[in-house]
Amino acid sequence: MMKTSSPAALVRGPADHEVRDQIVLAATEHFSRYGYEKTTVSDLAKAIGFSKAYIYKFFESKQAIGEMICANCLSKIETEVKAAIDQADRPPEKLRRMFKAVVELSLQLFSQDRKLYEIATSAATERWLSTLAYEERVRIMLRGILEEGRQSGDFERKTPLDETVMAIYLVLRPFLHPLILQHSLDYTEDAPGQLSSLVLRSLSP
Amino acid sequence: MMKTSSPAALVRGPADHEVRDQIVLAATEHFSRYGYEKTTVSDLAKAIGFSKAYIYKFFESKQAIGEMICANCLSKIETEVKAAIDQADRPPEKLRRMFKAVVELSLQLFSQDRKLYEIATSAATERWLSTLAYEERVRIMLRGILEEGRQSGDFERKTPLDETVMAIYLVLRPFLHPLILQHSLDYTEDAPGQLSSLVLRSLSP
DNA sequence: TGAGTGACCATAATACCAATTGGTCACTCA
DNA sequence: TGAGTGACCAATTGGTATTATGGTCACTCA
Numbered sequence: 428m429m430k431t432s433s434p435a436a437l438v439r440g441p442a443d444h445e446v447r448d449q450i451v452l453a454a455t456e457h458f459s460r461y462g463y464e465k466t467t468v469s470d471l472a473k474a475i476g477f478s479k480a481y482i483y484k485f486f487e488s489k490q491a492i493g494e495m496i497c498a499n500c501l502s503k504i505e506t507e508v509k510a511a512i513d514q515a516d517r518p519p520e521k522l523r524r525m526f527k528a529v530v531e532l533s534l535q536l537f538s539q540d541r542k543l544y545e546i547a548t549s550a551a552t553e554r555w556l557s558t559l560a561y562e563e564r565v566r567i568m569l570r571g572i573l574e575e576g577r578q579s580g581d582f583e584r585k586t587p588l589d590e591t592v593m594a595i596y597l598v599l600r601p602f603l604h605p606l607i608l609q610h611s612l613d614y615t616e617d618a619p620g621q622l623s624s625l626v627l628r629s630l631s632p
Numbered sequence: 633m634m635k636t637s638s639p640a641a642l643v644r645g646p647a648d649h650e651v652r653d654q655i656v657l658a659a660t661e662h663f664s665r666y667g668y669e670k671t672t673v674s675d676l677a678k679a680i681g682f683s684k685a686y687i688y689k690f691f692e693s694k695q696a697i698g699e700m701i702c703a704n705c706l707s708k709i710e711t712e713v714k715a716a717i718d719q720a721d722r723p724p725e726k727l728r729r730m731f732k733a734v735v736e737l738s739l740q741l742f743s744q745d746r747k748l749y750e751i752a753t754s755a756a757t758e759r760w761l762s763t764l765a766y767e768e769r770v771r772i773m774l775r776g777i778l779e780e781g782r783q784s785g786d787f788e789r790k791t792p793l794d795e796t797v798m799a800i801y802l803v804l805r806p807f808l809h810p811l812i813l814q815h816s817l818d819y820t821e822d823a824p825g826q827l828s829s830l831v832l833r834s835l836s837p
Numbered sequence: 838t839g840a841g842t843g844a845c846c847a848t849a850a851t852a853c854c855a856a857t858t859g860g861t862c863a864c865t866c867a
Numbered sequence: 868t869g870a871g872t873g874a875c876c877a878a879t880t881g882g883t884a885t886t887a888t889g890g891t892c893a894c895t896c897a
Contacts, residue, residue: 467857467858467859468858468859468860469857469858469859477871477872478871478872478873479858479859479860479872480860480861480862480871480872480873481870481871481872483859483860483861484870484871488859488860489858489859489860551815552815583833586829586833590826590829591830593822593826594826594827594829594830595830597803597806597819597823597826597827598802598803598827598830600806600816601802601805601806601812604815606815607806607812607815610756610757610809610811610812611805614802617798618802621795621798621799621802622799622802622803624791624795624799625796625799625800625803625831625834626830626834628788628791628833628834628835629830629831629833629834630833669850672887672888672889673888673889673890674887674888674889682840682841682842683841683842683843684842684888684889684890685841685842685843685890685891685892686840686841686842688889688890688891689840689841693889693890694888694889694890
């Protein structure tokens with residue numbers, strides 16, 4: 428979970444190096460305390476006791492560091508959503524829990540870790556790889572539930588799977604996308620229930 | 633359509649006055665050409681040949697003028713959406729057209745009248761009355777279609793009407809809300825079709 | 838009397854320059 | 868040789884002095 432998942436091309440030098448972890452650690456600390464913008468690369472360098480230039484031996488850019496931290500955040504949410512899904516055994520309930528968990532966990536990050544949430548907002552708005560990958564993984568989760576539900580006979584099988592995945596993803600998206608979520612706060616109470624009910628009705632065989 | 637629909641409490645002085653119309657006209661012109669921010673109240677005053685102070689005999693604030701222009705924009709969209717709906721005779725097709733029209737018309741305003749679109753964006757973000765009223769009217773349109781569909785037997789009748797209205801509204805909202813729409817441009821091609829299909833499946837009796 | 842205004846104020850926007858910042862590179866020295 | 872750096876540059880940012888703007892009000896004069 429705290430595993431440094433890799434947004435590939437943005438990292439440099441030795442893939443597995445103690446200093447890289449130190450940087451990520453320091454960045455997580457600084458970004459979440461002072462915010463991404465207010466933290467300078469020199470701050471991070473000072474924190475780990477090296478020069479700024481050395482940081483660039485490990486990351487292409489400051490944003491690359493931000494991506495890493497953001498990816499960790501999102502992958503933490505993803506893990507917890509998966510856990511929520513696994514608590515249910517039937518696909519319809521899994522879908523309900525997925526909706527509920529996505530909204531709750533995003534909201535939790537928003538209220539408890541505002542500074543990190545702001546990184547996620549930038550990431551989503553500027554389409555960083557970390558976000559694109561996360562979105563894709565959410566669609567895959569969704570597809571998993573749908574496939575299971577089709578197999579178990581809980582869900583209809585006529586509509587092309589890809590289209591169903593996409594449509595449901597679009598329904599969920601306003602609560603996944605950090606920027607949009609901020610403009611949907613009025614609805615976070617009831618939306619997960621109402622929307623998952625609507626979606627489940629649409630999936631009935 | 634060009635009718636000065638009234639966001640009530642924000643206007644002042646004589647309700648029906650030639651000068652008020654002049655102001656609205658000049659504001660529409662200036663706002664759509666130079667943008668809301670770049671247009672000063674003095675500009676509008678100059679355009680109609682009165683002093684700035686006189687403008688304030690008719691409107692509470694610059695924003696009030698913006699609200700009026702925004703309300704006109706939105707009510708124009710609303711009218712055209714209604715027209716699109718009326719072209720269909722069966723509720724399911726009405727709903728399809730509503731989704732399609734909402735997205736198309738919002739998108740059209742976005743690409744053809746960017747400056748006015750920016751006002752709509754502020755209005756939605758800052759919850760101006762003009763926007764709240766528009767959203768409510770959209771929900772009412774939706775409810776109309778649903779009621780008709782329930783009566784005609786096209787739609788299921790078990791789910792509470794209010795909940796259905798709200799859920800479908802939430803599905804449509806990312807494409808209604810100007811700010812959110814800007815972050816959904818990737819989906820505007822397929823979303824109306826896919827989402828209205830999903831919604832219709834959820835409505836099947 | 839009331840349509841219309843000039844002068845005025847607090848705040849917000851702008852323009853400007855100095856200080857920072859992200860990022861690189863030739864270089865050191867262990 | 869390669870882990871690590873100081874010095875450097877273009878581009879942002881921060882701070883600030885100044886101007887422009889939204890908004891009001893006492894006032895005019897037809």
